[in-house]
Amino acid sequence: MFALADCNNFYASCERVFNPALRNRPVVVLSNNDGCVIARSQEAKQLGIRMGVPAFQIEKLLTDHQVAIFSSNYALYGDLSVRVMNTLASFAPSIEVYSIDEAFLDVSGIREEELEPLARRIRQTVLKNTGIPVGIGIAPTKTLAKLANRMAKKTREAVFILRKEEDIRKVLSETSVSDIWGIGNQHARFLNQHGMVSALDLTAAPDEWIRKNMTVVGLRTKKELEGTPCISLEEMVPDKKAICTSRSFGVPQKELQQLEEAVATFTVRCAEKLRQQHSAATKIMVFIHTNAFRADQPQYARNRVITLSPPTNNSIALVKAAVAGLRAIFRKGYLYKKAGVIVTDFVPETEIQQEIFAVQASPRMKKLMESVDKLNRENKTTVKIATQGSGRDWKLRQERLSPGYSTRWGEIMAEGNCEIRAYSYSI
DNA sequence: TCTGGGGTCCTAGGACCC
DNA sequence: TCTGGGGTCCTAGGACCC
Known part of the structure; x- marks a missing residue:
């Protein structure tokens, strides 16, 4: 069994950890150059702000709803990520840090009735240690754990165990192919054209057809949805190529x-x-x-x-x-x-x-x-090489950068420089 | 005016070898 | 008119992920 722990609205949650005034307020974090929206708090999502939308296109919406806006602060997010992962690692014999805000945990060998209490405990501890809320999905394969995690968010339960065959069937029938981990835009459209809409439809297709049209990668996804693990936990981070x-x-x-x-x-x-x-x-x-x-x-x-x-x-x-x-x-x-x-x-x-x-x-x-x-x-x-120059005429636009709360001595939160600011959007 | 950054894997087809 | 068989390596392009 695999557990997938995924931080909720990670970058937006990071900004909130050190700035409680942002609770219950819509928060968005922008890409480099303050270009596109790359993270949204729940409130911001409810305003209809889409992932990846250029900020200038929704300027009015942001102003009208007093959305708190931040430039991305990767020093802060990276540091909080390490803390979250360290806490998660204390709950399982092995862990794969899959991205800055997600990790797979090995939870095999745990009795069925123990899974949910364990997940709740993990969630509580991460929240207490770091201030970051996480959702947890547990299932027999990584692809299904991803789906379980999605259900955890959808049902607002924060924890979702996907184990019994009939439960899996039900979730598959309610999941569209485009929401499967490993199925992107192109393949989703392709499958739709062939009459496959739900994840269950995909599992009903013949192996050979999937293999021919979606390579062995697609076939692995299908097998994983059927409950056969094809993608293993990768603990070691391989060197980059x-x-x-x-x-x-x-x-x-x-x-x-x-x-x-x-x-x-x-x-x-x-x-x-x-x-x-x-x-x-x-x-x-x-x-x-x-x-x-x-x-x-x-x-x-x-x-x-x-x-x-x-x-x-x-x-x-x-x-x-x-x-x-x-x-x-x-x-x-x-x-x-x-x-x-x-x-x-x-x-x-x-x-x-x-x-x-x-x-x-x-x-x-x-x-x-x-x-x-x-x-x-x-x-x-x-120390720099002279060619790098001394100026940074080409620098990023970062007009709404939050402090390096946890990574720079000068910006640490302390009496004297504990200035809690609420940013609102104005150009 | 303003639109992110950083990766992986797989396959087909061409070049080349004996 | 007829024109083999079997292999490796490399690259571009397409798909995917966060």
């Missing part, structure tokens, strides 16, 4: 120099992530593009892949390559909205094929990077 750092700019950029500073900064971030997992990259791609939403402006989008020889995780070498790539694709006369860097084709850093005359992989360079990482642990801007 690709690492990407990209941002949209608060203000469109037209000069090469600003783009170079941004690309250098993204590259350094990728290099840090590479070193964290002890990988070195063989390829680096840099991309830039204009704002595709602006049909009235000239459009331009290019990327360039550069092969790194030898493979490296050295910030200096990577920045050199990325900037060279950028210079090759940059064209004057466009308003660039976004840039990014992706590193791929990793090898373990201990297995880099050395080349004659290679400076980058020298032991001194490795030590230098280690020292830089150490110095930057507290503050990311302690």
Whole structure:
């Protein structure tokens, strides 16, 4: 049996933990650049605010209902996530942290009548320890646990056990295919076209047909819905196979120099992530593009892949390559909205094929990077590469950022700087 | 005016090998 | 006119997730 614990309206709940004045008030959290709504409190959902809607399109609604609006504060959400996961981990022999706000727990071997009390206990403890409300679904497969979790939300019970065959049948018949974990937009439409509307309809289709039309991935989903586990608990977080750092700019950029500073900064971030997992990259791609939403402006989008020889995780070498790539694709006369860097084709850093005359992989360079990482642990801007520049002309728009309550000494909640603010939307 | 960021897996088809 | 059989590796594109 698997339990799926899912934080309710996670980012919105995080904002509330340190700001009780927000209770019972509609709260939304915006994506980077204060662009789209990416989290909504229950009250905000009831106002009809849809997931992913651009904030500017619902400006009036937000003002009229005094919705509290926040820029995303990933330092805060990441920190609270760790606390939630630590609490969850104390309840099960193994746990898979599936995303920032979700975890699967192994609850096999627990007597049927014990499942619900356990779930309630988990929920109470997480709430007490962190202030974050979670919903819990329990079922024989991960896909069914996802459905159970959905039912927990739907019924407002916060806990839902899906075990008996007749219960499973009933839930499947009431769930549309688009609400199944693993069935996205394309497949949902495809299934509908073939007359399959509910999850139960999907389970009635022949295996071979599913396999032919939806690959083995679709077949696994079907089996999981039938109660046969095909997706196991992944406790170990595997190393990444690709690492990407990209941002949209608060203000469109037209000069090469600003783009170079941004690309250098993204590259350094990728290099840090590479070193964290002890990988070195063989390829680096840099991309830039204009704002595709602006049909009235000239459009331009290019990327360039550069092969790194030898493979490296050295910030200096990577920045050199990325900037060279950028210079090759940059064209004057466009308003660039976004840039990014992706590193791929990793090898373990201990297995880099050395080349004659290679400076980058020298032991001194490795030590230098280690020292830089150490110095930057507290503050990311302690040591920078000159190409990153000193300004951040390309920075994000973040006009409604909440304090780093739990991650920055200067912003911690304490007498003297305990200023509880209620934000309302006005431009 | 204003529209996010970061990943994974699978398959088909082409290039290439003997 | 006729034109083999069997394999691997790589990549692009499409699907999905949060």
